[in-house]
Amino acid sequence: MKRLYLSRFAHFFYKEIAEGDVALYHSIKMSVIFLDYKTAKDLESTYEGRSFAEFCEIFSNNNLTESRKLIRKMIAAGFLINDKKKDDDLLKSIVFNIPNPYPHILYLMMVDGCNLACRYCFESMNQGNVTCEYKKMPEEIIEKALNRYVDLINANPKLFPKEKTIIFYGGEPLINFPGIVFALEKIKSMQKAGKTPKKLKLILISNGTLINNEQARILKKYKVNVSISLDGNEKQNENRVFSNGIPAFKKIMRGFKICQNLGLNTSISCTISNSNINEVNAVVSEILKNKVYYLGFNILLGETSSEYHRKAANFILDAYNIFKENGVFEDRMHRKIESFCKKRPMLFDCAAAGGNQLVVSPEGSIGICHGFFNERKYFAESVFNSNNPLKNPIWQEWNKRTPFNMKECLNCEAIAVCGGGCLMNAEKVYGSIWKVDESHCEHSLQSLNWLIWDLHKSLLTVADV
Numbered sequence: 001m002k003r004l005y006l007s008r009f010a011h012f013f014y015k016e017i018a019e020g021d022v023a024l025y026h027s028i029k030m031s032v033i034f035l036d037y038k039t040a041k042d043l044e045s046t047y048e049g050r051s052f053a054e055f056c057e058i059f060s061n062n063n064l065t066e067s068r069k070l071i072r073k074m075i076a077a078g079f080l081i082n083d084k085k086k087d088d089d090l091l092k093s094i095v096f097n098i099p100n101p102y103p104h105i106l107y108l109m110m111v112d113g114c115n116l117a118c119r120y121c122f123e124s125m126n127q128g129n130v131t132c133e134y135k136k137m138p139e140e141i142i143e144k145a146l147n148r149y150v151d152l153i154n155a156n157p158k159l160f161p162k163e164k165t166i167i168f169y170g171g172e173p174l175i176n177f178p179g180i181v182f183a184l185e186k187i188k189s190m191q192k193a194g195k196t197p198k199k200l201k202l203i204l205i206s207n208g209t210l211i212n213n214e215q216a217r218i219l220k221k222y223k224v225n226v227s228i229s230l231d232g233n234e235k236q237n238e239n240r241v242f243s244n245g246i247p248a249f250k251k252i253m254r255g256f257k258i259c260q261n262l263g264l265n266t267s268i269s270c271t272i273s274n275s276n277i278n279e280v281n282a283v284v285s286e287i288l289k290n291k292v293y294y295l296g297f298n299i300l301l302g303e304t305s306s307e308y309h310r311k312a313a314n315f316i317l318d319a320y321n322i323f324k325e326n327g328v329f330e331d332r333m334h335r336k337i338e339s340f341c342k343k344r345p346m347l348f349d350c351a352a353a354g355g356n357q358l359v360v361s362p363e364g365s366i367g368i369c370h371g372f373f374n375e376r377k378y379f380a381e382s383v384f385n386s387n388n389p390l391k392n393p394i395w396q397e398w399n400k401r402t403p404f405n406m407k408e409c410l411n412c413e414a415i416a417v418c419g420g421g422c423l424m425n426a427e428k429v430y431g432s433i434w435k436v437d438e439s440h441c442e443h444s445l446q447s448l449n450w451l452i453w454d455l456h457k458s459l460l461t462v463a464d465v
């Protein structure tokens with residue numbers, strides 16, 4: 001008689017209250033079935049496999065028709081398989097279908113220094129003096145970088161129409177404002193010539209302290225979205241300082257308000273640090289008070305404390321619960337929700353993983369990740385040669401770096417909503433881009449748990465989704 005086995009990707013989520021409902025979740029197909037406690041316990045004890053009829057018998061809580069229906073549902077959702085090889089095939093199909101590297105994102109590193117000296121900055125470029133002789137990206141490099149980018153995106157007509165993003169970054173990119181204006185003019189003429197897709201997003205990532213009305217007007221004219229780093233109220237921004245230790249908060253807020261009042265699309269990037277981690281409600285109030293409708297939370301890179309990781313994950317979820325009632329979009333949580341709702345496994349958590357971005361330095365070298373900009377690691381190509389960076393072994397290797405290719409992740413229930421965190425953090429903290437970025441695990445695990453029970457809340461009876 002044909003036996004049915006419980007997939008190794010089947011995971012049981014028990015509610016903390018004893019004997020409550022149990023969620024059966026398939027970590028790759030992302031399907032969920034809610035079971036009563038006894039059925040779940042019976043099922044959990046069947047790893048060696050049973051026939052269809054035996055399964056009907058052990059689900060004694062249900063009548064025969066209901067048992068049959070449930071088993072068929074579990075077969076259709078991949079929880080019960082008739083051959084253990086099916087699990088391996090499922091995994092292979094995900095890995096086999098990883099898209100090739102393609103530069104959806106271009107980072108222009110407009111300058112290699114910053115006018116702030118934020119205490120938690122992972123870039124370590126915090127020289128904190130705007131008058132220093134930083135290396136600014138000259139017009140020649142800007143032009144070459146944009147030409148190279150346009151050639152590469154046009155080389156794949158199928159992917160060309162998909163949204164592209166050009167990000168002005170640094171250091172503090174506003175230190176090289178003339179360079180930004182030059183780039184914007186070039187981009188505009190490329191757009192007119194149809195060399196960029198219709199959906200082209202331009203983003204300036206800034207600390208906000210240098211921006212003035214005139215600059216903001218120019219950015220608005222070119223429809224640049226501005227993202228300003230802001231961690232909450234004045235006290236919660238105590239890590240944001242100039243090199244002489246003077247707090248930057250007032251100048252950050254001044255820049256933020258200039259952008260907002262002029263009607264620029266202004267979002268914030270909020271780092272969860274020792275100064276705000278215990279005050280989620282105050283951070284959220286500040287965000288709502290300032291009418292921010294789009295933001296992203298950053299987990300501190302280089303932080304190894306599991307207590308911090310747990311609190312940061314709680315922080316993001318607590319904030320999300322308030323944001324969803326107020327129409328605020330938080331990017332980190334949104335990515336997980338989208339993946340879960342669409343049952344689309346998240347292969348990567350950023351565009352460097354996957355080999356989907358180019359980062360151009362002021363002197364024209366091309367790298368894959370802005371997190372390695374300071375030491376120019378993985379900046380192996382150049383705007384001065386005609387090599388295709390996407391064929392470089394670095395892009396090829398990063399293209400494969402997903403939890404679906406990492407044995408430590410294969411049995412993790414959160415594998416399909418995870419993306420594998422930050423490769424730079426994995427290397428700098430844990431030794432290699434192929435190590436698990438443990439700082440992101442807690443957030444992935446807690447988010448999955450939240451998603452499953454949030455779904456449960458919206459269902460009245462046992463259901464498959």
Ligand code: SF4
Pocket residue numbers: 349350351352353368369370371372421422423424425
């Ligand atoms: S690897 Fe980390 S630092 Fe680099 S682009 Fe991805 S998230 Fe950013």
Ligand code: SF4
Pocket residue numbers: 403408409412413414415416418419420421436437438440441442444445
């Ligand atoms: S990185 Fe962590 S949370 Fe993500 S799949 Fe791997 S073990 Fe799971």
